[in-house]
Amino acid sequence: MANKFTEEDDALLEELGVEVEGKKVASRTPREERIIAGFEEIQRFVDEQGRMPEHGEERDIFERLYATRLDQIRRQEECRTVLAEFDRQGLVDLSFVETEAVVDDMDDEALLAELGVEVDTPNEITKLNHVRSSADKRAAEEIANREKCEDFDKFKPLLDKVKKDLAAGVRQTRPFQTMAEIKQGEFFIVGGQIAYVAEMGEEFITEYDRRDSRLRVIYDNGTESDVLLRSLQRALHRDGTGRRITEPSAGPLFSDVSADDDLASGTVYVLRSKSDLPYVQENRDILHKIGVTGGSVEKRIANAKLDSTFLMADVEIVATYELFNINRTKLENLIHRVFEPARLEIEIKDRFGRPVVPREWFLVPLFVIDDAVEKIKDGTIGDFIYDPEQATLRPR
Incomplete structure (x- = not known):
């Protein structure tokens, strides 16, 4: 008869004085x-x-x-x-x-x-x-082996603009995925530095029958490296903070229709106040509140007359711009910095009688706001500031 007892069963039977035939194990x-x-x-x-x-x-x-x-x-x-x-x-x-x-x-x-x-x-x-691995070590050595970029002045404006675009939310960073993303003219973050692929040499086949190329990579600290494409790929994969920087045109920033893979981020809205304050009445046509919301604009303004942000009065929606793939907070801050010279300085009382200074109202014509939106679309908004005397956006 086959032995069906477990070791625990054997131990129990042994305690009871019962002999069990041991299972033979090779x-x-x-x-x-x-x-x-x-x-x-x-x-x-x-x-x-x-x-x-x-x-x-x-x-x-x-x-x-x-x-x-x-x-x-x-x-x-x-x-x-x-x-x-x-x-x-x-x-x-x-x-x-x-x-x-x-x-x-x-x-x-x-x-x-x-x-x-x-x-x-x-x-x-x-x-x-x-x-x-030995390949990882070679990749790290190539990335670390940087030299001073003698013609950095040629690349500095590009790198500075990318920084501005990132701060404004016009460009985004995405997790690095594949080697196919590494192309001439692309930007990455590796080793804490913004890296620009300035040149890409002829493709060749390695001893392991894999495609590779020699790159010239410029970093925002004024250095450069002569690195293999696969070495940059490994460095980006190994770097926990390694990222790809998107193009300003990567998906519609403002559009009535979003693509399937777009990240709907909210709406830029422009409001006009119905307040009976004398100063508001005098400048009603050019006094606008500019904000960004992730929800419905109608819900945002539903209780405007109870909110000091809206000058304790109802408002009308003048314009809206739906946006995708952009950071709402950064964009709103950028717009407010652009129109800072025309910010309304006014103190009102909130519903509890406390003095409040609203910060999102600007003496700016609507056509200039439209112009600002166009510059956000093409990624140049960070290079401009509003000129109240000329009622136009001018280069910084």
Whole structure:
């Protein structure tokens, strides 16, 4: 009769004075146990990924480790014999073996060393908290090896404008995804610096049959580097703050229709006050409140006559501009800075009788506000400021 007792059952029966026939288990050497355990990790990888582990500097370090370990297993008769009964996926197949190759028996630490990987804690191979492949190290060295950019004056205006666009929300930063995003004329954030791909050399094929190019990258601190495209790619992936900077035209900023992948951010609204205050009555045609809201403008102004922000009076909506892919707060602050010279300085009492100075009202004609919106669209608004005497936007 088959023995169906567990170890806990055996212990209980023994306490009761009942003898249980012990289950016979084939003993294995520690080396054989290690071979089986290592092979099971490879099997799990194949189950999860649906393919065998592969070599290559672009592969995950564990995949490279499994690929090297599998090569080692296939080339050793002892390993093939031990694993014969476990090889449900047909991984130990001699047809994969390169007959001219000879690999000695190596543990995981030795395998990692063979792969060019440094491990901080050799005894905890599976925890690999800090590992760097030789390719990663070369990438870091190339990025770090910067020189002074002798013609930086040519690039400084471009980089300064990108900073302004980011501050205004005209440009956005996005997580870096693929090598295809690295093109001449593109901007990135790597190592805490804005990087501009000024030049891209001829494409060539590496020893691993991969496409690559030599780049000239200019950084906003006045330095530059001669770096491989794949090195910049690795640096962006490894940098926790590495980002791609979008173009100003990346998606409609203001439009009646949004694309499927646009992020609806809100509405710029222009209001006119119905207050009976003498100064407001005298300047009603050019006195406008300019704001940005993420909700309905109608709801925003529903209780205007109870809100000192709206001069404790009802208002009418003069114009609205729907916006996408832009930071509302940054945009509103930028618009207010542009029209700062025409900001209304007026003190009113709120509903509790306390003095309040509203900050979002400007003595600006509507056509100038329209002009400002157009400059936001083309990404140049940060270069202008309002001139009250000429009633126009002029370069800073």
